[in-house]
Amino acid sequence: MSVQLREMNEPVVETTPESLESIDLLRFTTAGSVDDGKSTLIGRLLYDTKSIFEDQYAAIERASELRGDETIDLALLTDGLRAEREQKITIDVAYRYFATPKRKFIIADTPGHIQYTRNMVTGASSAEAAIVLIDARKGVLTQSKRHGFLASLLQIPHILVAINKMDLVDFDEDVYERIVEDYTEFAAKLSVHAIDYIPLSALKGDNVVEKSSNMPWYDGQTLLHYLENVNVGANRNMVDFRFPVQYVVRPNQDFRGFAGQVASGRIVPGEEVVVLPSGKRTRVKALHFFKEEIAEAVSGDAAIMTLEDEIDISRGDMIVRTHNLPQKSDKVDAIVCWMSETPLNPDGNYWVQHTTRRVQGYISELNYKIDVDTMHREAAETLQLNEIGRIQLTTARPLFYDRYQLNRATGSFILIDPYSNNTVAAGIIRGKSRRVADLVTGEIDSTEIGIAESDGDTQRSTNVVWEQGDVTRHMREERNGHKAAVLWLTGLSGSGKSTVARLVERRLFDLGFQAQLLDGDNLRHGLNGDLGFSAEARQENIRRTAEVAKLSFTHGNIVLCSFISPFQRDRDFARSLLPPNRFVEIFVQCDLEVCKRRDPKGLYERALRGEIKEFTGVSSPYEAPQHPELRIDSAHNTPEVNAQLIVDYLIAQGIIPRQTG
Amino acid sequence: MNSYRRSHLRQLESEAIYIMREVAAQFERPVLLFSGGKDSIVMVHLAQKAFYPARIPFPLLHVDTGHNFPETIAFRDRYMEEVGARLIVRYVQDSIDQGRVQEETGPYASRNALQTVTLLDALKEFKFEAAIGGARRDEEKARAKERFFSHRDRFGQWDPKNQRPELWNLFNGRKHDGEGFRIFPLSNWTELDVWQYVKLENITLPNLYFSHRRDVFERDGVLLAVSEVTFPQFGEPIENRVVRFRTIGDMTCTGAVESPAANLDSIIAEVSSARVTERGARTDDKRSEAAMEDRKKQGYF
Structure with a gap:
């Protein structure tokens, strides 16, 4: 070499x-x-x-x-x-x-x-x-x-x-x-x-x-x-705020800060939070990082939080938002990988380390082991080194967790042998324990902790398994004669996104390709009809749209999404759902003044009169993409020219084939 | 980079801070090992960040071989005052005087190996159960498999086959009496990361790291500074060259490199295009292929 x-x-x-x-x-x-x-x-x-x-x-x-x-x-x-x-x-x-x-x-x-x-x-x-x-x-x-x-x-x-x-x-x-x-x-x-x-x-x-x-x-x-x-951060949960308290910082009488790494989600000062397990509510007073007060803390940040009220909090407690709670149970259903030469002891006690909490626990049931080569289930009395099995774990005090699939940080744990002190198993939580007896006696659900008025975002469907049909995207792409992709057009209201998107859709259709347009306004009439225009509602609007786009993508379509989508993190979320090179962020650039002059729906006029709150460009910010795959200028180019630029880009990227003749 | 993304340096910083806090939470008597080198200065900076506005909740320990560069000691004392940290110093000379160790002789004599005994004695003296060190996995092959929480037996020894698996960010610091841990918050950092972080955070380092003129001589391909404890043998002419140090260890085994890099930007440029690892200028690793592995088993970092 x-x-x-x-x-x-x-x-x-x-x-x-x-x-x-x-x-x-x-x-x-x-x-x-x-x-x-x-x-x-x-x-x-x-x-x-x-x-x-x-x-x-x-x-x-x-x-x-x-x-x-x-x-x-x-x-x-x-x-x-x-x-x-x-x-x-x-x-x-x-x-x-x-x-x-x-x-x-x-x-x-x-x-x-x-x-x-x-x-x-x-x-x-x-x-x-x-x-x-x-x-x-x-x-x-x-x-x-x-x-x-x-x-x-x-x-x-x-x-x-x-x-x-x-x-x-x-x-x-x-x-x-x-x-x-x-x-x-x-x-x-x-x-x-x-x-x-x-x-x-x-x-x-x-x-x-x-x-x-x-x-x-x-x-x-x-x-x-x-x-x-390859997109990084795809597995970060940016929705469910979880803050396991790691260490209490108390330099003097006046300062009581809770140090930890944000396990998932995001928090800003002023938000209402609840401390688990006590269930006490308060608000976030400030977020500190070294000598600065920071405006937000997101998944992965090592911050220090101060609260409005004096509440007794120690390591192992978890701070969450009042409207988005984790699950709570002292019996969980889990998959474990055995990591020790000493096999699983069905009668033994173990330390369960979950987030920053360490509680005692035991394996109340070993359901089966999984042959990693065939993925078949086999009956088992114990688990040996390198074996994987499904267990029901009972803990001395309840765990506050999310399913691993939704949240790596709050859905994982290790088992520690109390005698050797060795880490003997790694576990991922599937959900609440599934024993028949538990189902009959009825367990206290997290929604019954006594503090929750769910606003909907805790109601995740926990029993839905992702079904992959036998017909794969690759097979569809092969038949369609082009690759699937999501083209995300972002820009101010009135910048001409939808006009261009409709033209591109028409062109692709005429060329015999599978194209589908998701338009912001149209989706807000139906699927997203319940959402307003606050930052949270916009985030949810984009989340739903992105998921719909992904489904359509999986079916081999070229999906055109025309959304103001003013926040980069929301666009990045959409990107995170797709394989690299299949998400095309298109920035439809147009001067705000031009948009206001055009004002096709009379919206700017109403926003400027104060009739519409949180209107992008007037009373709500627009974060221009820093690194879009494509920028098109709608102030100077005709929509036809811009549509052609997009089609040319798809050809150059090999998403659609070059036309001959 | 949008508000949800964090750069590699911020992610490494967050990871190291998380480790520092785990140590403070899981152990009663931790200590941070301070050598005066850039890695330990970065660690002190991270420890400050982890607990501010509180002080660093554990003391710092410096094992002084007596063969340190004078600049290192001056910097150390100034820095401790600035940070307000509690510093404990233990001397290899004391271990020699007490007969705990025997000083090496000859031109290749180094106190590098002796400091292991002084270190272990100090850990025992103060009953420190977790010692935070600045070692990084990229430094040497034997360190590529090192854990963040590295278990040591009663004799301070490391058994490569008996280390605990580390999953997600769950660290198991449980131990029997007398056993201990070495903790490495900078495990995932590379030399370049450290320099970039120093730049990003505007951290002050000893002048030894920046290029300056100095009398040196060459021995086995390594440039050593002329000093009371390192002096040339026959056939090793003294030359005045423009050099800097990539690591600051014991003078007897820390080599200089010829470099015009007088500021952080040029050091970062130099490190990112360097042809030799920073340990390449250390004579102690060259003794045998598995030199580091052997020293680790005896309790060295």
């Missing part, structure tokens, strides 16, 4: 605070055995992104020589511990780091041999994407399915199937297509949001960082392009 070490004349990274704040973070996990070339792939990524240093390279060169290897083994870069090097296996999750100017990456590299399940679950717990490696010569093996199953169990939002060693099958398109077909068929059984496929050769570097000239038939992205562009 060719050696390209870092050059000193690399472009200098700009270090303005803005540029530093623009780099985001992707945590992903890699699954596959040594034979699939996983270590080589990671070595290759580090190598081609110039993340390997001369001394590291020299060290593996030295080690390869000592072992009498003829070529330098890139896998040595990732096999850290001496025992592993001697036995040529990796036995634990290792973390690797590399960065491009756009993103920093944390790889949880999980080994493929013994203890596979335990390690994969550990790596997957914090990952937002998983790379499943498949050896092109071998096709879809049992273990490739096992990786997919575990990734879906842990709810990793993006799965990339990397079909490696294409060089050993002469870069044959048919081999690739067959594996894609096989895996797609298998994955239909999983609840996975997005699966992508890339044919590559880690050893030779094809389609890893540089596009391969050996596979002209492949018109998709390279691995690095995928990693740089």
Whole structure:
């Protein structure tokens, strides 16, 4: 392999605070055995992104020589511990780091041999994407399915199937297509949001960082392009505010702050909150971060909260909004992965660590274990290391939780052996315990804690399982002769979004493509008729629309959404529902004054008279997209010209085919 | 970046703060190990952020080999006053005087290995059960598998095969009497992240990190500063060069690099295009391929 070490004349990274704040973070996990070339792939990524240093390279060169290897083994870069090097296996999750100017990456590299399940679950717990490696010569093996199953169990939002060693099958398109077909068929059984496929050769570097000239038939992205562009934050729950209190900060009589990391959702000062388990209500007085008072805290922020009233609160309590409560139960239904050499003790007690709370608990029932290779259920008396099973967990004090599928942070727990103090299991909560006896005696539901007047957003349908039909999007796309996509037109009222969207819809229809228009005004007559124009209502408006758009997308359509959608976070939410490159944010630019002059529905006039409250551009802000896929200028271009620009963009992106003749 | 996204540095910051608070909540007697280097300065900054307006709720411990750069000690004392933190200093010299350790001799003599004993003694003296360190997983191969909460047995030793799995952000700090933990809040940071964060947060660092003129000599490919404890042997000429230090450890094993980088921007540019890891300039890691792994098992960081 060719050696390209870092050059000193690399472009200098700009270090303005803005540029530093623009780099985001992707945590992903890699699954596959040594034979699939996983270590080589990671070595290759580090190598081609110039993340390997001369001394590291020299060290593996030295080690390869000592072992009498003829070529330098890139896998040595990732096999850290001496025992592993001697036995040529990796036995634990290792973390690797590399960065491009756009993103920093944390790889949880999980080994493929013994203890596979335990390690994969550990790596997957914090990952937002998983790379499943498949050896092109071998096709879809049992273990490739096992990786997919575990990734879906842990709810990793993006799965990339990397079909490696294409060089050993002469870069044959048919081999690739067959594996894609096989895996797609298998994955239909999983609840996975997005699966992508890339044919590559880690050893030779094809389609890893540089596009391969050996596979002209492949018109998709390279691995690095995928990693740089896959949507991050797709699994963050931005709706349900949960704040597990981690530590009480009390420097003096006058200050009593509650420190914690926002587990999900968002909070601003002034909001009414309730403290669990006490059920006491109060309001958020202020949010602090170091010496600043901050205007909001969102999922992931490590903030300190002060409250209007003096309430006794300690570590392990949870602060939530009064109108959006978690579930409460001392019996939960869970899937656990056993992580200890000591098997599950059906009669034993365990510490249950859930958010910042630690309570005693025991396994009241072991329903079955799941064979990770076949996904079949089997009767079980206990769980051994690396086994996965479904349990009913009873706790000494109730847990405040959400289902894992909705909220990773409040839906996960670990079990700790009280004698060895070891972490023995990882658990994900499916919901309230499903024992018949429990159903008969009737449990206290969270809606009966005595504080809730639900405003609707707590009423999630907990028994709905995502059904994936046998007809996949890929099959529909193939028949339609074009790819599915969501085109999101955002802009001020009167900027001409709907006019352009209608023209594009018509053009696509005339070309024989499946196109569908979702118009803001029209949806507000029906589906969204119950919503007003506050920031919350707008958010919900967009959420519903985005979900409808996603359904339509899944059915192979090109969906045009014409919405003012003034807030970036709402547009980002819509983006988060779709695979990368299938969400096209189109900024319909038009000067506010021009919009006011046009005022096709007389709305600006009414807003300026104060008859319409929270009108975007008049009394409510519009956050212009910073990085839209496309900008069109409706003040200077005719709608026809703009429609053509959009159609041209779809052709350039390969979403619709180029028209001949 | 919209109001819901957080940059990589903010996410790393939030993670480190979360760890600091977990330590304060889960342990009765934690301590933060302070070396005077940039990583430990960043840790103190993060600890301040984690608990402000309260003071950092645990003391800082510096194990002084007696072979520190004078600049490091001056900076340390100034910085402690500014932060208002409680600092405990323990000296390797005392361990030598008490006969707890034997000083190495010869031109390659270093107190780097000896400080493990002084450290373990200090942890025992104050019954510290969790020691927060600034080690990062990107520094060395053996650290790639290190946990945030790294369990140590009664002898302060690390058993790579007996580490607890860490899932989501649930950290298990339960332990038997006499056992301890090493905690690494910067686990997921790289050298570049640290520098970028220093820039973003406007953190002051010792001048040693920025390029300056200094008398140095070359030994085994490493540039060492001329000082009372490091002096050239025959065939090692003294040269006055423009250098800076990428790490600030014990003078006997911390090498300088030739660099014109006199400010943060040029250091960030230099680090992001560097050809050698920062530990590449440390002689202690070169002793054998598994050198770090061996030292860790004995209780070193």
